[in-house]
Amino acid sequence: MSDIYKHPEEYDxxxxxxxxxxxxxxxxxRSLRPRRVLELGCGTGRITxxxxxxxxxxxxxxxxxxxxxxxxRSAEESRVQTDEEIRRGLSYVNGDMLxxxxxTPFDLILIPCGSLSHILELEAQIRLFRQCYDxxxxxxxxxxxxIMPNMAAYMDSFSMPPRAPIxxxxxxxxxxxxxxxxxxxxxxxxxxxxxxxxxxLYEKYKEGRAVESYIDDFASHVFFPRELRCCLSxxxxxxSRRSVIxxxxx
Numbered sequence: 001m002s003d004i005y006k007h008p009e010e011y012d013x014x015x016x017x018x019x020x021x022x023x024x025x026x027x028x029x030r031s032l033r034p035r036r037v038l039e040l041g042c043g044t045g046r047i048t049x050x051x052x053x054x055x056x057x058x059x060x061x062x063x064x065x066x067x068x069x070x071x072x073r074s075a076e077e078s079r080v081q082t083d084e085e086i087r088r089g090l091s092y093v094n095g096d097m098l099x100x101x102x103x104t105p106f107d108l109i110l111i112p113c114g115s116l117s118h119i120l121e122l123e124a125q126i127r128l129f130r131q132c133y134d135x136x137x138x139x140x141x142x143x144x145x146x147i148m149p150n151m152a153a154y155m156d157s158f159s160m161p162p163r164a165p166i167x168x169x170x171x172x173x174x175x176x177x178x179x180x181x182x183x184x185x186x187x188x189x190x191x192x193x194x195x196x197x198x199x200x201l202y203e204k205y206k207e208g209r210a211v212e213s214y215i216d217d218f219a220s221h222v223f224f225p226r227e228l229r230c231c232l233s234x235x236x237x238x239x240s241r242r243s244v245i246x247x248x249x250x
Contacts, residue, residue: 004200004216008044008074013172013181015046021112021145022047026054032141034107037062040097040132041115045075049082052090060107061089067096098128105137114147117220120195125221146223154189154196164188166201180205189222196220 004011025047029037037055042048042064052062066072072092079090093100097111098119109132119125132142156163170183184201197219204212 004218005043005068006070008071010181010202010204011071012044012046012074013174013179014170014183016172016174022050025051025110025112028143029054029058029060029108032108033058034060034141036060036104036106036108038102038106038109038135039064040109040111041113041118042066042075042092043068043071043113045078045092047110047112048075048090048092049078049086052079052082052086055089056083056085061091063091063093063102063106065093065095065097065100067094069094098124098131100135101131102135105140106135107137107140109136109140109142111144114145114220116144116146117223118218120219120221147220149222149224150187153187157187157189157191162188164199178206194222196222 029051037051037060039048039051039062043066045064048062048064055062064072064075066075072094075092079087079092082090097115116125116128119128129142136142153167156165164186166184166186168182169185170181173180182203182205184203186199186201188197189195190197197217200216202212202214202216203210
């Protein structure tokens with residue numbers, strides 16, 4: 001797994017002010033009215049905790065699953081600071097989304113924020129879908145969010161020789177302590193296996209001076225959804241009882 005998920009404070013700063021996806025999932029639970037919700041790849045609980053607050057009003061509980069203990073510790077720290085009613089309806093589990101099995105099925109399973117892209121091989125993706133099927137009750141919903149591919153960034157990978165231009169794709173400041181995080185990125189695309197090799201170069205500043213820098217490399221499977229929201233068709237009649245939605249991330 002990428003080292004980016006070993007830096008929960010930077011992760012939260014990266015997503016500071018980006019709450020469009022959270023608002024989407026809040027509208028989703030209000031519409032579907034589930035009783036039990038599972039979020040896979042929950043990280044620091046950026047989406048999980050607002051959903052848990054909504055669960056108090058709408059009458060559902062939520063489980064957040066992640067395989068990175070550092071992120072889960074941050075999520076749990078936020079959970080224990082909430083009201084008791086919210087804590088009762090929210091729990092976190094350290095586990096692998098490919099293998100984790102619940103004793104009680106869920107009405108709604110979510111994979112937000114492009115986390116599905118970390119599942120690189122088709123065989124593993126199908127295994128994940130079947131595992132989610134097994135964790136759903138009959139008539140439940142499985143909602144997946146994937147990142148819309150940046151075709152312009154991929155074009156340089158087909159140059160001769162291939163190029164990987166660097167770009168600044170994040171410049172965020174923590175208003176509470178003035179910490180500024182700048183992230184630069186390079187992207188290389190491999191079309192034969194539909195993978196993007198992404199390198200993030202992080203620089204952290206305080207009072208205008210650099211205090212920390214590090215590099216993070218990871219691979220990402222690239223999905224090409226035909227629409228922002230479309231039904232994912234699986235050639236297996238068992239899936240006719242499940243509704244699977246893919247959506248473009250921001």
